[in-house]
Amino acid sequence: VAAPAGSRPVVLDPNTAHPVLHLSEDLTSVRGGERQKLPDNPERISSLCCSVLGSEGFNSGTHSWDVEVGDNTHWILGVLEESVQRKRDIRSGSWSICFSDGEYSAQLGVLEESVQRKSNIQSGLWSIWFIGGKYSKLQRIRVNLDWNRGKLSFSDPDTDTHIHTFTHTFTHNMFPIIHTGDKVKVLPLKVSVTVGRSS
Template identity: 30%
Template sequence: LDPDTSHPYLQIAEDNKSVKGGDILQDLPKSTLRFDNLVCVLGQQFFSEGRHYWEVSVKNKIKWTLGICKHSVCRQGEITESPDTGFWTLSLNKSNDYQALVNPHITLHLEKPPEIVGIFLDYEAGRVSFYNVTNLSHIYTYRKCFTEVLRPYF
């Protein structure tokens, strides 16, 4: 994870491999790299070609959003996560709905709640797919012609 992009409510582990939400707004340096409204953090990786796969543990989490975004996304102020604004994400909201964050959101009906979500990016094919690693099932695929550098989004 890239702590320079982390919202001040998030606590990034020392090894930069895990994050948890906090109740206290940390006193972090102001930066245009840092998200100031969306409570999120970017991965350290930059993708402009190739195929990439990573897994995210969401076990016992009641709310989360993850996927990819353009490196150039706006990080300040009110932002709506959608492909129109450079985000290709999947979420679990407090109502226990799994959603693909398109405009309007698509509610997804999963056979089994995931404990681990696999994310597969094929840059040249213009696809990012989400998988439920728990039961080895496909959740959702976005199709888009990517033209900019992408980063993991949590």
């Protein structure tokens, strides 16, 4: 039987933010800007992928959060395994959707800033496939991670339209990840968390 386990907001972790990303004081918005001189701590993403992680990882239960992308022309939203090496290009341990050049794509094991080809791509542990064409310009994205059931889903909360679902047996702590060169905001909606109760 599933029972609510409380709620808490998604807060971005400044210690993971790429040096070109600027976080708001309340740690709910991120935008691209001038490169900052920041400590190169182990958790900081310093590869070509300009990303930031949520401050809390998830290793059980169901977690949802909404992100306002607005008129941003490029963004990536999803989750990243805690164990992923953050000092080089990410080529495993990530599940995300991307909006770039007017196209939506689902990305497994890779955070790719710009995909030039308009066809699906597979290379070893990672793959990219296009899911666009049927959506108007999305303003908000709902991310729903059901860790126990191995599902990561994306939807448009304004129209309740499903965008994409990944199915995977998660075994690591999973962190929300946002990649952008423009402004993106985690909405002040609470994360809804559900955990299983044994009978």
